[in-house]
Amino acid sequence: MSKAGQIRGRGRPRKFDEQVVRQTILSVFWEKGYAATSLDDLSKATGLVRPSLYAAFGNKEEMFLRAMDDFVIRVQSDLNRQVPRDATPEDALRIIYTAMLEIYSGAHAKGCLVFSTAVAEAPAHPEIRARLAQRLVQTDAQFRRLFDHTAPGASETARQAAAEMAAAVLHSLGLRVRAGAEPDEVRRFIETAARSIAAGLAP
Numbered sequence: 001m002s003k004a005g006q007i008r009g010r011g012r013p014r015k016f017d018e019q020v021v022r023q024t025i026l027s028v029f030w031e032k033g034y035a036a037t038s039l040d041d042l043s044k045a046t047g048l049v050r051p052s053l054y055a056a057f058g059n060k061e062e063m064f065l066r067a068m069d070d071f072v073i074r075v076q077s078d079l080n081r082q083v084p085r086d087a088t089p090e091d092a093l094r095i096i097y098t099a100m101l102e103i104y105s106g107a108h109a110k111g112c113l114v115f116s117t118a119v120a121e122a123p124a125h126p127e128i129r130a131r132l133a134q135r136l137v138q139t140d141a142q143f144r145r146l147f148d149h150t151a152p153g154a155s156e157t158a159r160q161a162a163a164e165m166a167a168a169v170l171h172s173l174g175l176r177v178r179a180g181a182e183p184d185e186v187r188r189f190i191e192t193a194a195r196s197i198a199a200g201l202a203p
Helices: 018-032 039-046 050-057 060-082 089-104 113-124 126-150 156-178 183-199
Strands: none
Touching: 018 039, 018 050, 018 060, 018 113, 039 050, 039 060, 050 060, 060 089, 060 113, 060 126, 089 126, 089 156, 089 183, 113 126, 113 156, 126 156, 156 183
């Protein structure tokens, strides 16, 4: 068992499921935000005393960075299963945005852990800012790969421009949800954005 799976304190070693604890940490940060989340909040939610949390997952900032990574992995895994290989650019975008809307609009309309929660902390936390910048680049690249596959006949310039626009729409989607936009309004936004971006890829 890894260090994170077994922490020694007084008496017998305390065992826990590392993945369950990581998902709990993610949920707390996503629910409360970074600044409003205390180590006591994380300790209470996970059932681990603070020394055990430190030993297994590092300090608060390290836990948040890990939560950002876990959130991205979870989202990418879900999206990879939902977009058919033969989807058109418009269909692929509609599927992706609709799936993200479901994630963002869960309990309390929390928006995106990365592009909503982390943005507020980036100016004061260099490591969070660096990880956020990395995610921005990766999101552009992921949409570029999508359009390389779904719109190979479009010019390279058009595919790159579409990728950047698609990523910007994704970021905006999380903000709209967190700001309390009406579901029908957000769905219209998705339809318009998917149609407009796809139109720019037409041969």
